[in-house]
Amino acid sequence: MRTDIFARLDREPEPPKIEIPRMSRHRIALFGGTLAFYLAIVVAVLVSSWLVALDWKVMLFRPYQQWPELHAFLDYYVVLGQRGPTAVMVACWLGWRSWRQHTLRPLLTLGTSLLLLNVTVGAVKLGLGRLGPHYATQIGSAEMFAGGDIFPSGHTANAVVTWGILAYLATTPRARRYLSALSATVSLGVGLTTVYIGTHWLSDVLLGWAAGLLIMLGLPWFEPVITRAEAWIFAVREQWRARRRPVVAAAARPQVLLPQPLGTRSDSGGGAGTAEAPSPSLGTAAHPVAGTRPRAHTVRSERTPVTPAGPRRPSHAERAPRTNTPARPM
DSSP: OOOHHHHHHHSSOOOOOOOOOOOOHHHHHHHHHHHHHHHHHHHHHHHTOHHHHHHHHHHHOOOOHHHHHHHHHHHHHGGGGOOOHHHHHHHHHHHHHHHHHOSSSSHHHHHHHHHHHHHHHHHHHHHHHOOOOGOOOOOOOOOOOSOOSSOOOOHHHHHHHHHOOOHHHHHHHHHHHHHHHHHHHHHHHHHHHHHTTEEEEOOHHHHHHHHHHHHHHHHGGGGGHHHHHHHHHHHHHHHHHHHHHHHHHHSOOOOOOOOOOOOOOOETHHHHEEOOOOOOTTTTTSOOTTSOOOOOOOOGGOOOOOOOOSSSSSOOOTTTOOOSOOOOOO
């Protein structure tokens, strides 16, 4: 019996299908501009330009000491940019949508975006090897190729991608506008929070915003791969169901029970008892010889023990005369 909530969901109208974004000219122009901004920040940090000097000024200002009352709140707010908690929250919501709309595209889109994020941001982090503000060794230095992993900011890029995927998968223009504003606010706040607590340079945050935006703008190029992956998963599911159907049908088939020999019924002490009958064989009570009437046999345990006296074979005079009646079965 189904619960009321699932019965109510079945009566609700089916939500509109997700419109797949395409790489329009406007999106391509935004992608090219964001890519140019990304490369400009990398070059500015590599040559230790004015951007590196601004990083040091903000770091030496120590915002966490200027407004200490905000520190407790921002320690929790920055969790909105951590990959694990945010991915779980967004995956739960997209999993619900996938179940309601009978499609795997929301979950596959989230997985593709997170994979692109880990590959691109992780490769740049390890390749440039910049140290964070707390591990800086020389004032005014860019701290590049020193074994660090904070350039670009992973928290900022993850906030842009994880919360931006909700706007990317929105079904109506109004929902897309609201979710875009929400993702921009969250990612902006997460990036500035990392600068406030001193875990990232300002240039790390700028590059993190650009890295996340590049993934969101270039995601339509991976839509054919997502579509093929969804079709392949559904095909594998149908094959598994086809293999499982014969097994389920065989298990559900009713079994035909063969007739079993009935046990004998004997009365002992005013009560009725049923004894298990032996397997039927020729010459037994279950299969009597033709022309004879079967008789009831008592159970062996109910027979009165008799101790024989005298010789086992009776004398010739005591033998019963031979008749033409057939012998009774043993």
